[in-house]
Amino acid sequence: MKDLMRIKSLISQDIETLLNQQIKKEAHSSSLYLSMSSWCDQNGFDFSADYFAKQAEEERMHQLKLFKYVLDMGGNAISPEVSGIKTDFAGFREVFEDALEAEIAITQSFKNIYAKCQNEQDFVTMEFLNWFLKEQREEEYKARRALELFEVIGEEGTGRWEIDKHVNKITYSEQ
Amino acid sequence: MEKACININELINVFSIKQGSIYQSDKLNCFFVDFGGKFARYNCLSLRKLKKVVEDIDIDALLLNTHKADFEVVTFNGCEHIYLLNACEIVALKELLQGTFTMFKLNHLISDCLHRLVV
Numbered sequence: 001m002k003d004l005m006r007i008k009s010l011i012s013q014d015i016e017t018l019l020n021q022q023i024k025k026e027a028h029s030s031s032l033y034l035s036m037s038s039w040c041d042q043n044g045f046d047f048s049a050d051y052f053a054k055q056a057e058e059e060r061m062h063q064l065k066l067f068k069y070v071l072d073m074g075g076n077a078i079s080p081e082v083s084g085i086k087t088d089f090a091g092f093r094e095v096f097e098d099a100l101e102a103e104i105a106i107t108q109s110f111k112n113i114y115a116k117c118q119n120e121q122d123f124v125t126m127e128f129l130n131w132f133l134k135e136q137r138e139e140e141y142k143a144r145r146a147l148e149l150f151e152v153i154g155e156e157g158t159g160r161w162e163i164d165k166h167v168n169k170i171t172y173s174e175q
Numbered sequence: 176m177e178k179a180c181i182n183i184n185e186l187i188n189v190f191s192i193k194q195g196s197i198y199q200s201d202k203l204n205c206f207f208v209d210f211g212g213k214f215a216r217y218n219c220l221s222l223r224k225l226k227k228v229v230e231d232i233d234i235d236a237l238l239l240n241t242h243k244a245d246f247e248v249v250t251f252n253g254c255e256h257i258y259l260l261n262a263c264e265i266v267a268l269k270e271l272l273q274g275t276f277t278m279f280k281l282n283h284l285i286s287d288c289l290h291r292l293v294v
């Protein structure tokens with residue numbers, strides 16, 4: 001008997017489902033960052049607004065990268081519905097706390113998919129996911145560094161203004 | 176109708192239950208679902224869609240909702256077939272499809288071991 005399902009698609013249905021869930025998560029991240037950008041802009045934190053707008057774009061790229069992979073492997077990529085995006089934040093610091101928390105959740109999610117791939121010996125998808133694992137290193141680093149500014153600079157006086165100016169300068173390099 | 180056009184001997188029985196069977200044709204690269212008085216042809220994509228549609232039916236809600244008949248129309252966009260099924264039949268179709276996909280998985284493992292791995 002021909003293995004018709006495998007002929008049609010390189011990835012298993014379980015992996016396809018997980019990747020589609022990840023597509024949704026990336027879309028959610030993108031919307032969340034845009035929401036953070038809006039809040040920062042309205043509260044006078046222009047540099048942070050730019051920083052989060054850029055992050056939103058990056059998350060959209062992640063979504064499309066996953067989307068293309070699912071399709072290229074013969075799967076059914078699902079355009080996700082995104083709802084329940086937080087629009088109000090208690091303060092400047094909370095925005096960054098939420099951002100780090102969101103990135104940690106994404107890293108965790110990729111670890112889970114990777115574990116499933118390992119289980120199925122889907123080395124092709126594992127290799128594809130390596131890019132995202134490396135990306136998460138940078139994403140978490142930047143989010144953590146931004147939050148640390150609140151400790152280093154402090155929020156008193158012109159502190160928030162100072163923090164806002166520094167957020168955009170955070171970069172990550174491996175060396 | 177389609178039953179007359181294809182040679183039943185060339186079909187491979189993938190999975191059967193009391194209420195129906197699913198066959199694969201290696202020649203036509205497709206499947207035939209023999210269920211609910213229909214002998215219907217599906218490709219990989221549409222068979223997966225059918226499984227999803229059937230799995231998504233909330234059988235509890237179907238039985239508990241007194242304002243609706245206990246029947247459900249099972250079909251999807253681009254599907255040439257329509258099933259009108261009661262709760263028992265839906266459970267049976269679900270079992271048939273899930274059993275079939277388990278057989279696909281098993282067949283995949285066997286194909287890998289027998290034909291694909293160079294020793």
Ligand SMILES: [Fe+2]
Pocket residue numbers: 026029058059062106
């Ligand atoms: Fe991302």
Ligand SMILES: [Fe+2]
Pocket residue numbers: 029059103106139
């Ligand atoms: Fe991210």
